[in-house]
Amino acid sequence: MPGRKRERLENAADLRLQSQLGEEERFWDLMRRMARENKTAVFSFVLIVLMVLAAVLAPFLTPYDENSMDLLHRLSAPSAAHLLGTDEGGRDELTRLLYGARVSLLIGVVPALLSLLLGSLLGVIAGYRGGIVDTLIMRTADVTLAFPSMLLAMVIMYSLGGGIVNVFLTLTLVSWANVARVVRAQTLKLKNSEFVEAARVIGVSKDKIMRRHILPNCLPTLLVLFTLNIPASILTESSLSFLGLGIQPPNASWGLMINTGRQYLYSAPWLCFAPGAAIMLIVLAFNFLGNGLLDVLDPRQKKQ
Amino acid sequence: MEEKILDVRGLTVCFQTAKGTIRPVDDVSLTVPRGSIVGIVGESGCGKSMTARAVMGLVRYPGKVTGGSVLLDGREISALPERERRKLRGSEISMIFQEPMTSLNPVMRVGRQVEEAVLLHTDCTREEAKARVLEIFREVEIPEPEARYDCYPHQLSGGLRQRVLIAMAAVCRPKLLIADEPTTALDVTVEAQILSLLERLRDAGVSVLLISHNLGVIARVCDYVFVMYAGRIVEQAGTEALFERPRHPYTRGLFRAVASLREGGDALETIPGVVPNLLHLPAGCSFSLRCASCRSDCERRLPALAETEPGHKVRCFLAEEGGAR
Amino acid sequence: MRRSIAQRFAQALIVLTGVVLITFVMLRIVPGNPIETMMGEHADAATVARMTAELGLDQPLYRQFLRYIAAAVSGDFGTSYSLGKPVSQLIRSAFVNTLILALFAALFAWTLGIACGLVCAVGKNRLPDRLFMGFSLLGISLPVFMAAMFLQYLFAFKLKSFPISGTDSWRGFVLPAVALGWNSAGQVAQMTRSSLLEALEEDYIETARAKGLGRFGVLMRHALRNAMLPVLTMMTVQFSSLLSGAVITETVFSINGVGRLMVQAIAGRDIPLLQGTSLLATSVVILGSLLADCLYAVLDPRIRKEG
Numbered sequence: 058m059p060g061r062k063r064e065r066l067e068n069a070a071d072l073r074l075q076s077q078l079g080e081e082e083r084f085w086d087l088m089r090r091m092a093r094e095n096k097t098a099v100f101s102f103v104l105i106v107l108m109v110l111a112a113v114l115a116p117f118l119t120p121y122d123e124n125s126m127d128l129l130h131r132l133s134a135p136s137a138a139h140l141l142g143t144d145e146g147g148r149d150e151l152t153r154l155l156y157g158a159r160v161s162l163l164i165g166v167v168p169a170l171l172s173l174l175l176g177s178l179l180g181v182i183a184g185y186r187g188g189i190v191d192t193l194i195m196r197t198a199d200v201t202l203a204f205p206s207m208l209l210a211m212v213i214m215y216s217l218g219g220g221i222v223n224v225f226l227t228l229t230l231v232s233w234a235n236v237a238r239v240v241r242a243q244t245l246k247l248k249n250s251e252f253v254e255a256a257r258v259i260g261v262s263k264d265k266i267m268r269r270h271i272l273p274n275c276l277p278t279l280l281v282l283f284t285l286n287i288p289a290s291i292l293t294e295s296s297l298s299f300l301g302l303g304i305q306p307p308n309a310s311w312g313l314m315i316n317t318g319r320q321y322l323y324s325a326p327w328l329c330f331a332p333g334a335a336i337m338l339i340v341l342a343f344n345f346l347g348n349g350l351l352d353v354l355d356p357r358q359k360k361q
Numbered sequence: 362m363e364e365k366i367l368d369v370r371g372l373t374v375c376f377q378t379a380k381g382t383i384r385p386v387d388d389v390s391l392t393v394p395r396g397s398i399v400g401i402v403g404e405s406g407c408g409k410s411m412t413a414r415a416v417m418g419l420v421r422y423p424g425k426v427t428g429g430s431v432l433l434d435g436r437e438i439s440a441l442p443e444r445e446r447r448k449l450r451g452s453e454i455s456m457i458f459q460e461p462m463t464s465l466n467p468v469m470r471v472g473r474q475v476e477e478a479v480l481l482h483t484d485c486t487r488e489e490a491k492a493r494v495l496e497i498f499r500e501v502e503i504p505e506p507e508a509r510y511d512c513y514p515h516q517l518s519g520g521l522r523q524r525v526l527i528a529m530a531a532v533c534r535p536k537l538l539i540a541d542e543p544t545t546a547l548d549v550t551v552e553a554q555i556l557s558l559l560e561r562l563r564d565a566g567v568s569v570l571l572i573s574h575n576l577g578v579i580a581r582v583c584d585y586v587f588v589m590y591a592g593r594i595v596e597q598a599g600t601e602a603l604f605e606r607p608r609h610p611y612t613r614g615l616f617r618a619v620a621s622l623r624e625g626g627d628a629l630e631t632i633p634g635v636v637p638n639l640l641h642l643p644a645g646c647s648f649s650l651r652c653a654s655c656r657s658d659c660e661r662r663l664p665a666l667a668e669t670e671p672g673h674k675v676r677c678f679l680a681e682e683g684g685a686r
Numbered sequence: 687m688r689r690s691i692a693q694r695f696a697q698a699l700i701v702l703t704g705v706v707l708i709t710f711v712m713l714r715i716v717p718g719n720p721i722e723t724m725m726g727e728h729a730d731a732a733t734v735a736r737m738t739a740e741l742g743l744d745q746p747l748y749r750q751f752l753r754y755i756a757a758a759v760s761g762d763f764g765t766s767y768s769l770g771k772p773v774s775q776l777i778r779s780a781f782v783n784t785l786i787l788a789l790f791a792a793l794f795a796w797t798l799g800i801a802c803g804l805v806c807a808v809g810k811n812r813l814p815d816r817l818f819m820g821f822s823l824l825g826i827s828l829p830v831f832m833a834a835m836f837l838q839y840l841f842a843f844k845l846k847s848f849p850i851s852g853t854d855s856w857r858g859f860v861l862p863a864v865a866l867g868w869n870s871a872g873q874v875a876q877m878t879r880s881s882l883l884e885a886l887e888e889d890y891i892e893t894a895r896a897k898g899l900g901r902f903g904v905l906m907r908h909a910l911r912n913a914m915l916p917v918l919t920m921m922t923v924q925f926s927s928l929l930s931g932a933v934i935t936e937t938v939f940s941i942n943g944v945g946r947l948m949v950q951a952i953a954g955r956d957i958p959l960l961q962g963t964s965l966l967a968t969s970v971v972i973l974g975s976l977l978a979d980c981l982y983a984v985l986d987p988r989i990r991k992e993g
Contacts, residue, residue, distance in 0.1 A: 199697075200704030203972055207930030208948070208964050215952050215960065216712045292829055296934055299831045300949055315831065322835060323843050333832040341827040419895055444900075451898030458896075463889040466908050468915075468986055477907070478897045513987040529897060 087277070091353040098349025101342040108339060112158035121149035123156045124307065135327055142327045144318065150331055153309060157332065160221070160310040161339070164294045168228030169286035173279055175229060176236025181267050181275075183237065184244025195241065198234035206231050210293055211302060219305040224297070228290045236282050240275055247271050277354050284347035288340040295336055311336050365432070366536050366568040367393040367416070367454075372429035372439075374408075374415050383639040385411045387592040388429070393537060398559065398569040400583035400600070402576060402615075406636050408592040409572045410459075413539045416570075417456050418446045434536050452482040455530035459542040461522035465514035471522075472498075472510030475529045482533050497532045498525075501558055520551035524558070531562055538562065539570045544578060556582050576619050580604055585672075588612050591637055591647040594666060598673035608675040611648045646677070654679055694979050698972050705968045706758070710751050713957050754961075763962035768954030773962035776947060781966065783853055784943035787866065787935065788928050790859050795867030795928075796874055796921065803878025803917075808905065810883065818875060825872025830931040834865035834938040851940035862935045869931065870924045877920050881913040888912070915986055922978040926971045 092099050111118060126148060135142040141150035183194040201209065210231050217223040247253055253270050261269070295312025297303030299319075304310045311332035318328030374386035385408040393399045401409045414420050416431055418439070431439040433454055438446065450456075455478075458464045466474055472494055479490040491510070498506035501524045514522055523543060530538050540559060544552035559569055560582055573579055579586055579600070586603050588596040588611065596609040607613045614632035634651035643649055649659040659678060666676045738744050742753055757764065763773035802822065806815040841861055842850040848861050885891070886909050894908045933945030940946075944963050951959035 196700065196704065199701050200708060203701045203705055204964070204968050205926045205930040205971055207933050208967055211933070211948060211952060212709055212712050212960065212964055216716045295829060296831060296930075299934065300937060302952060315835075319835065322839055326839055329835055330832075333829070333835070336829055337827050337832065340829070341823065344827065417896060419892065447898050447900050449898070450896055456896040458889060458892060460889050464893045466890040466894070466912070467988060468911050469908070474893075477894075477899070481898050515988050526893065529893070 087353050091349050095349040095352065097345050101345035101349070104338070104342045105346065108158060108342075109162060111155055112162055115152070115155035115159065119149065119152040119155060121152040123152055124148065134325070141331045142325065144314075144325075144328055145321060150327065153314060154311070154331060154335055157309050157311045157314055158335070160304060160308055161291055161294070161312070161336070164221075164224060164228070164304075164310060165287040165291040165339070165343070167225050168232065168290045169283050171225065171229040172232040172236055172286060173283050176233040176282075177240045177272065177275060177279060179233070180237040180240025181244050181271055184241040185248060185263065185267055185271065191241075194237065198237050201231070201234040202238075206293060207296060210297055211300075214297060214302045219302065221304055221308055224294055224303050227297075228293055231293060232286050232289060236279075236286070239278060239282060243275050243278060244271050247274055277350075281347055281350045281354060284343055284350055288343040288347075291336065291340060291343075364395045365392045366395045366434055367391075367570065368432040368435075369412075369416060370430050370432075372412065372415055372431065373427050374411055374420055374424055375427045376424045378423070378640070381640055385424070385592050385639060386415055389589075389592075389594055390429075391587050391594065391597070393568050393570050394585075395568055396563060396566065397584040398563050398571055398582050400579040400586045401570070401572045401589055402579050402586060403574065403589035404636050405574060407589045409574075409589050410541050412589070413456065413541050413570065413572055416539065417450060417454065418443075419450075419456075448482070451478045451530070451535070452533040453535050454537045454539070455533070455535045456539040456541065457523070457526045457530045457543055459545050461519050461526055461546060464526055465522055467514055469513075470511050471514055471517065471525045472512075475525065475532055478529050478532055493532060494528070497528045501528045501531070502554075503528065519547050520554065523547060523551075523555055527555070527558060527562075531567060535567060537568050537570060539572070541572045542574070543571070545573070545575070552578070576615060588615075591639065591642060593647060593676065595648065595676045596674065597666075602670070602673050606673075608669060608673070608680040609648075609677050610652050610654055610679070614651075691980060691983070694976060698976050702969060702972055705972075706755065706965060707751070709961050709964050710754060711747075713961055714747060714750070716955075716957075758965070763965070764958035766951075766956055766959040768950070768956040768959065773958050776959065777944065777962055777966055780942055780944045780947045780963075783941055784929075784932055784936070784945060786853075786859060787862055787932055787941060787943060788925070790863035791867035791870070791928055791931075792921075792925065793867075794863055795870035795924070798867075799871040799874025800878050800914075800917070802871075802875040803882060804905075804910075806875065806879040807882035807886070808901075815879075819879070822872035822875040825868050826876070828868060830866060830869060830934045831938060833868045834862065834935050837861045837865050838938060853941050858939070858941075862939045862941060865938070866928060866931045866935045870921075870928065873920065873924065874917060877917050878913065881916050882909055885909040885913040911985070915982065918978060918982060918985070922975045925974045929967050929971060 115123075133143045135150075141154065144150055144153065179194050179198075183191040204212075210227050213227040213230055214223065217226060247270070253266060256266050256270055294303050294310060295315070298310050298312030299316050301316055304313045306313065314332040315329050318325070318332070321328050369392070370390050372386055372389045373384060376383045376385060387408075389408075389412055391399070391401070391412075401412065403409050411420070411424070414424075415426050418426075420426055426439065429439065430437055433449070438449060438454075441449075465471060472491070475494045475497070476487075476490045479485055479493050480487075483490070485493065495506045495510065498509060503509050503521060503524050509517070509521070509525075514525075517525065527538075527540075527543075538559075543559070544555050547555065556578065559571065563569055571579070571583060583600050586598060586600050587594050588603075588609065590611050596603070596607070596612050598606075603612070604616070607616055611632070618631055632651055633653075637643075637647060637650055643660045645658070645660045645662045646652070646655075646664055649655045652659065656678070662678075664676050664678045666674045667680070668674050669680055742750055745753075754764070761774055763777070765771065766773050766776055769776060799822075802818045806818050809815050838850060838861060841848050849855075849858050852858050882905075886905075888909075891904055891908060894904045899907065929945075932943060933948060935941070936943040936946040937949055944967055948960060948963045948967075950956070951963060
């Protein structure tokens with residue numbers, strides 16, 4: 058994540074504190090404001106919903122079966138019968154794309170959620186406890202962030218082995234550190250705020266302060282992080298699968314489809330470019346949505 | 362009358378906004394005689410800074426100067442092409458700003474920033490330019506000029522930074538220096554020093570147009586004062602005449618507010634209401650909404666800026682008729 | 687200043703140690719004896735045992751770790767299982783290719799990105815601005831492998847203006863570098879644009895204009911230098927993602943670089959090679975960010991005094 062974006066997320070805590078003093082803006086107010094001000098974000102949201110629907114309803118949207126081979130029609134170009142052509146086994150590319158969306162979306166959402174849980178937990182603990190715990194957690198985060206993400210993912214995938222569960226784990230381990238950093242920074246700011254001070258004075262326990270006061274205040278930030286981590290996960294997975302290190306057949310993510318399609322790049326380029334376009338679209342949509350959320354949360358530095 | 366360094370006639374600035382056109386500066390005429398300090402006073406948002414900008418030719422998009430003329434030492438400059446205008450800025454007419462903290466480039470040594478002005482407007486070599494910078498630093502009483510030359514802005518105090526900005530504005534010996542709230546961000550002792558610095562610049566031949574919302578500052582250094590309200594000049598007079606015999610209800614209100622502050626009375630006297638939204642100005646006198654002596658036709662007709670005694674002009678029906686108390 | 691750099695250096699060293707530790711542990715929790723994997727089914731028990739002892743794999747993990755560190759400091763990263771050559775030697779020849787690729791890509795991305803950002807900021811909301819910003823969005827969302835395959839398909843296969851693969855001449859680097867840098871170019875363009883627009887709103891810009899500087903002078907002498915500070919920070923982060931992307935581009939264009947070596951190491955279950963390559967790549971990133979910090983201190987006098 059670019060440094061500027063992280064900075065803005067960390068600042069969001071200040072803003073929340075300010076808004077608590079003045080008029081309090083509720084979550085849905087924020088969403089409504091985004092819907093009003095940022096058409097691109099709304100459009101992206103609609104696109105994401107449509108993609109999710111398409112993935113869920115795949116069996117009803119296509120007459121073909123995901124895995125049934127048709128060796129008479131191998132590598133046929135896009136036509137009325139096969140809108141995006143067929144692959145090396147004669148399977149309908151569009152059908153595969155729809156089913157692949159299930160895997161790819163799952164790979165976006167699950168690790169993003171897991172890293173959010175892991176990262177915010179460690180971030181709050183580091184920020185609130187301080188001391189040696191803080192140092193340990195944050196140094197580990199530093200080391201994780203020092204790796205080029207792809208390299209770290211490759212090393213972890215190597216030691217865990219392929220398969221979808223291990224992909225989840227790998228992507229979580231790659232992206233928790235960013236979450237932890239942002240949440241820690243927010244925790245530090247919230248820790249010194251008046252209402253936490255007040256809670257401490259009346260004797261609320263540390264755990265309860267973390268659960269009741271600090272984490273809920275980080276929620277909007279976490280939402281942005283979640284939204285921005287999804288495309289990052291999808292991209293990393295597709296790169297891994299592209300190298301043959303990620304999802305293993307018969308599961309098919311878009312990245313893996315590109316991996317197999319690569320052999321036919323010159324004879325059947327649609328096998329690469331169709332799933333590639335799908336990845337681009339979903340990544341773009343999630344990024345727009347995430348940036349839209351960020352702008353609503355931190356309107357001070359809204360892009361000109 | 363004495364020679365005019367700056368003669369502004371009917372200056373008007375328009376802003377196109379989504380909700381309509383506003384006029385932050387509306388038909389403003391003012392003059393600065395050679396060798397004097399002239400003040401513009403008014404609340405924030407009354408258009409005084411915008412007037413200064415328009416005189417400098419620095420009105421930013423979407424603002425636009427839509428009318429009037431600006432004569433600098435008898436020469437019409439408002440119609441000059443940008444290229445010609447630029448040559449005047451910093452050499453014949455220069456400006457200093459309100460925020461000494463942020464008005465200097467943080468990544469450039471202050472000496473170089475002043476030097477830049479010299480190099481732009483003269484054929485000096487670097488050495489000559491540096492010598493001139495050190496000379497002006499001494500003139501504006503920056504201690505240890507050689508050491509300060511190599512400082513970055515964050516290493517200097519607010520007062521020193523303002524001195525650097527004044528040095529930058531004065532280094533080419535301009536005919537006119539516009540100071541936009543030069544002391545607002547500084548504390549009181551520094552304020553006094555900066556003001557006496559402006560006075561010494563005036564004595565050295567630089568006429569000054571001083572913009573401030575602070576009547577004390579105005580009273581201390583100005584020879585002549587213009588009072589602005591909602592984009593228009595509502596009263597103008599010699600400093601003494603204005604402070605002794607304010608005519609316009611707004612000017613009086615300003616003075617009463619200051620007086621009640623100074624005397625520490627029970628209640629702070631204020632002018633009721635707020636500066637009107639420039640989008641919804643009344644057709645007549647723009648102060649009518651807040652004016653205690655407002656009459657029915659005040660809101661409909663705009664009073665002219667009429668001379669009540671030599672050198673004292675007021676834009677108010679009441680003052681025209683002999684000035685009701 | 688000197689102190690803060692020393693501090694950063696110490697920090698970098700700690701992080702580097704952490705990196706070695708993590709890769710070391712990660713790679714050794716893999717189930718199965720790497721020697722057996724390496725020698726295949728034909729290995730007899732005695733040979734496996736002899737090899738295991740020879741490589742010190744029978745010793746406790748912390749001993750192995752210390753041994754590895756000691757050897758690594760003197761430049762010995764072990765011998766590749768699959769290729770039978772010293773890892774340091776393999777890396778050295780591959781590193782040159784990766785470095786050329788990454789530098790080409792960075793050069794392409796940063797010049798293009800800054801130039802586009804400048805044009806966009808100057809002509810805000812005009813046609814070139816909208817056009818370039820649209821392109822930069824495309825750049826940001828385009829995965830590296832897609833960019834690589836698209837360029838390969840269009841320029842090497844269809845138009846035949848560049849070689850499909852190999853690094854016999856500089857022409858071989860053009861497509862991979864563009865594919866690799868595309869992403870960063872978009873990011874830099876956006877950052878330059880927004881950062882410049884922000885800088886142009888600052889008070890000192892007004893001062894500079896009041897001084898008599900023209901639009902161009904203000905932009906070049908005052909706005910750009912301030913605006914480049916956040917862009918520079920971003921470039922550091924990007925160097926890391928360039929190395930990530932290099933793994934992909936090198937695979938697509940068959941360039942014998944560090945990334946491809948890594949992929950080979952994984953395919954051959956070659957622990958020393960994998961460890962060596964990931965260590966090298968990460969060190970380069972850490973070193974890069976250290977350099978950027980120093981550069982930042984040179985450009986921003988406010989930082990210089992704090993340390």
